[in-house]
Amino acid sequence: MQDRPDQRELLETLTAFFEDELLPNLDGALGYRALVAANLVKILARESRSGVQSQHDAHLHLADLLGEPVEEQQAPEESTSMTHALAAELARRLDARDESLDQAQTWQVLMDITRAKLAIVRPGYDSWDSSTEQPQDG
Amino acid sequence: MTAKKEMRQAAEADVDALQAGLTRFLSEQWDDAVTVQSLQLSSAGARRLNVLFDAVRGDVHQSLVLTAIPNANIMIQPIVDEAETIRCAHRAGLDVPDVLFVSENTDYVGGPFFISTRMDGETVPRKVLRLVAAQGHGAAIAERLGQNFARLHAINAAHMPTHIQWRESVGPAEFSLLALEEQIKLQLQPAPVFNLAMRWLEDHLPSVGVGKALPICLIHADMRSGNLVISEDGLVAILDWEGSRAGDPMTDLAWPCLRTWRFGADAQEVGGFAERSALIRGYEAAGGTFDAQRFHWWKVCSTLRWGLGLAGQARTHLDGSMPNIVMAASGRRVAELEYDLLGLIKP
Numbered sequence: 001m002q003d004r005p006d007q008r009e010l011l012e013t014l015t016a017f018f019e020d021e022l023l024p025n026l027d028g029a030l031g032y033r034a035l036v037a038a039n040l041v042k043i044l045a046r047e048s049r050s051g052v053q054s055q056h057d058a059h060l061h062l063a064d065l066l067g068e069p070v071e072e073q074q075a076p077e078e079s080t081s082m083t084h085a086l087a088a089e090l091a092r093r094l095d096a097r098d099e100s101l102d103q104a105q106t107w108q109v110l111m112d113i114t115r116a117k118l119a120i121v122r123p124g125y126d127s128w129d130s131s132t133e134q135p136q137d138g
Numbered sequence: 139m140t141a142k143k144e145m146r147q148a149a150e151a152d153v154d155a156l157q158a159g160l161t162r163f164l165s166e167q168w169d170d171a172v173t174v175q176s177l178q179l180s181s182a183g184a185r186r187l188n189v190l191f192d193a194v195r196g197d198v199h200q201s202l203v204l205t206a207i208p209n210a211n212i213m214i215q216p217i218v219d220e221a222e223t224i225r226c227a228h229r230a231g232l233d234v235p236d237v238l239f240v241s242e243n244t245d246y247v248g249g250p251f252f253i254s255t256r257m258d259g260e261t262v263p264r265k266v267l268r269l270v271a272a273q274g275h276g277a278a279i280a281e282r283l284g285q286n287f288a289r290l291h292a293i294n295a296a297h298m299p300t301h302i303q304w305r306e307s308v309g310p311a312e313f314s315l316l317a318l319e320e321q322i323k324l325q326l327q328p329a330p331v332f333n334l335a336m337r338w339l340e341d342h343l344p345s346v347g348v349g350k351a352l353p354i355c356l357i358h359a360d361m362r363s364g365n366l367v368i369s370e371d372g373l374v375a376i377l378d379w380e381g382s383r384a385g386d387p388m389t390d391l392a393w394p395c396l397r398t399w400r401f402g403a404d405a406q407e408v409g410g411f412a413e414r415s416a417l418i419r420g421y422e423a424a425g426g427t428f429d430a431q432r433f434h435w436w437k438v439c440s441t442l443r444w445g446l447g448l449a450g451q452a453r454t455h456l457d458g459s460m461p462n463i464v465m466a467a468s469g470r471r472v473a474e475l476e477y478d479l480l481g482l483i484k485p
Contacts, residue, residue: 036467043470087328094333103485110331111480117473125474128404130397130481133437135430 011045046120054116055079061109062086065101066093153177156189159246160204164253167239170195185209186380187249190256201258203235206251214380215301217250218242222299223356223382224254230293232286233257233375259369261377263401263409266368270411275372280412282373283361283394284420291355291387292425304354304384311344311352311386314439321446326453331476335442338483344386344432352432357385362394363401363409388429391417392436397478398444438482445475 005013018038026034059079063070066089071082093101118125157174164172173194180188180203189204207217221240228234235254242250260266270276306313315336322332346352359381367375395407395414403410408417418428452469454460 033463036464040463040467040470084327087330090330091328091333094330094337097337106334107480107485110334110476114331114473114476114480118477121470121473126477128397130478131484133395133407133434133482134484135434 007048008045011041011048014041015045043121046123051120052079054120055083057116058113059083059086061112062090065105065109066090153179153189156204156247157191159248160191160193160253163239163241163246164193168195187247201256202238203254203256204247204251205254206247206249208249215382216242217252217380219299219301220380220382221252223302223379226293226297226299226356227290227376227379229297230289232289233282233373234379235375235377257367257375259367259374261364261367263363263399266363266366267401267403267410269368269370273370276406276408276411277413277416279366279368279373280408280416281420281423283366283376283408284391284417284422284426285424286373286376287358287361287387287390287417288421288424288426290358291353291390293356298356302356302382302384309352309386310354310384310389311339311435311439314443315339315343318439318442318446321443321450324453325446325449326456329449329472329476331479332442332445335438335479335483339435339439339442342431342435342438344388344429344435353387353427354384355387356382357387357390358382359385359389360393361390362396362399363411364399366409386432386436387426388432389436389440391421391428392433393440395433395437396441396444398441398475434482438479441475441478441482445472445479448472448475 015038018034018041022034023031023038056079059082060070062068062083063086066086068086068089090101090106094106115126157177160177161172161174164174174191175194176190176192178190180190185207187204187206187208189206191202191204193200193202205217218240221237224234224237228236235257237252237254240252244250260269270279304310308316318336318339322329322336325332344352358376358379360378361376365376365378366373367377394409395417397404400406400410406412407414421428448468448471451460451465452472455462455465455469
């Protein structure tokens, strides 16, 4: 329990400080690094809003793909380490060319997880469909 | 004193030292009184320094560029080799500067360097894109780029710089996979998209008929927006040859077509300024042989390599070897490359 401003309000305050006060007064290499910093603050703001849900969704997708049980009511830290463990298991099975993995589902799960990451780090990046760049003749 | 003022003063001190060093070097080379003026730091990284300047001898004004490696320990290749490659490309008719002097003597500008003619134009990608939008010459630039690639790839072994040689026991594609596999092992967290992409690359390795070999030639390996000088008239020059090496020619065509270099203009596959067809048109008209499957393979491979590269940058921040906010931010850009990869290998 903390006093106001709360986490979200502080992050909004930081963003405004960067954009309205700091960035207009910086240029060159330092200005560029400040721009990068401002973007990181925006990422944190989005992550504070939807990061937990995004993590939980990734966990469910991976568990479903790998046929692993899902324990409800996990603490966020536990969910993170479980998701990493499942991702590591998927990586291992991909390396081992495990034929029991459904190819289409594997691709879709990884796409869903990647889109969820982009929603936090780079909203809108998934508006371009890179599969249109594949060779047309096979 | 503000940080900004401190940085400006440090840069001014460097510029004074560079001016003195260049004056001394050129006066010795030309055996004449030389005035070096109008120095302009065009880029200054830890690895590489580019300075625009004018050299005046009597009535003769020359616009030149200094390329120096301040710390020779982190050179990708000896600057003598890079300069030799640029000269080779120049002889083959590519749009590159004329290298006038090369020196490994660190007394003049604090590191090994070369001096070349200046080819004026814009290099900053977003400014290039604005210029291209105003001039409408994106397709012409891509065609010209294709023509440059064809001329580079046609240089035969007898005329290649002596340091350019394929020395590995496997071909460029297999060799790239081995390198990527090592990179994946260094990942700080599992990234199954990369594992999936690796399997795809193994399953789609470029091949030709039995008894035939895949082409290996001199490639630039980093020809993309940022390393191209563009003017109102079109492509002026191709810069930054430090990564040039032997490789599959399709590596060169695929690299500028990565989404990373489009800066939001995604439908224009070549650097955000032209469609792929323009690049191929220029390449084939100048004698190059385009292979769509190998091109795509190298595009996937390079996208994976760049994704792993960004993850590696985050690692150098986190392990303290290069703590830097830009390196840290790179870690959160990996998802972009994962998304691109998934599209490129979509079943």
